[in-house]
Amino acid sequence: MPxxxxxxxxxxxxxxxxxxxxxxxFRRQGSDVGIMKPISCGPAKDNDALLLKKRLKINDPIHLINPIHLKHPLAPLPAARLEKKKIDLKKIFSAFKELEKKHDLVLVEGVGGVAVPINKNYCVIDLIKDLKLPTIIVARAGLGTINHTLLTVSALREQGIEIMGIILNSFRGKELSEKSNAEMIEELSGVPVIGKLMWVAN
Ligand SMILES: Nc1ncnc2c1ncn2[C@@H]1O[C@H](COP(=O)(O)OP(=O)(O)O)[C@@H](O)[C@H]1O
Ligand SMILES: [Mg+2]
Incomplete structure (x- = not known):
């Protein structure tokens, strides 16, 4: 698995x-991990690629980690249109190939959810398919997450994309739904909840 x-x-x-x-x-377990944020939109201070590169002390150049950067804090398609650009997908695939060669495993962070538009008739789910990668779905821990998670699972399944598991994030221990969401989602989707992360202040 690349x-x-x-x-x-x-x-x-x-x-x-x-x-x-x-x-x-993965690093603790001995793997050399690369990261990628294929498309980032918005000011540099909010750029996930720069943030991950810094926090994880990754040496790869930013043009490989983040081959497409758009100025405006929008979904990729409207952000690109505002700059009168079309996103060049080839840049993403060649950067991924380079990173794949350098590392045991590359973690690729998506943009928003799976139906977020990248080009006309091309959205995040198409990018996942073209990169031929299995997925992990990150979902909120609390109320509303059953709907959003089940919709995401169906969309991925419809495209034949492998789902390794779901991670529920930001448990605060205050909402009743936090107690039953994981079990409900596993029962209704058949996908395992492989992680539950607490909200950690600061
Ligand atoms: N479990 C958590 N505990 C504390 N802060 C969190 C946790 N999960 C996310 N955050 C914070 O919430 C914000 C949104 O999370 P982020 O990972 O940037 O979301 P996404 O990448 O899906 O847009 C960030 O400021 C992040 O640091
Ligand atoms: Mg992010």
């Missing part, structure tokens, strides 16, 4: 947080 695509039920659910967590965990 890598894992870390997707999510939405933006802000913890994909970057989980990508860092998994990279550290």
């Amino acid at each position: 890598g894992i695509f870390i997707t999510g039920t939405d933006t802000g659910v913890g994909k970057t947080y989980v990508t860092q967590y998994l990279a550290e965990e």
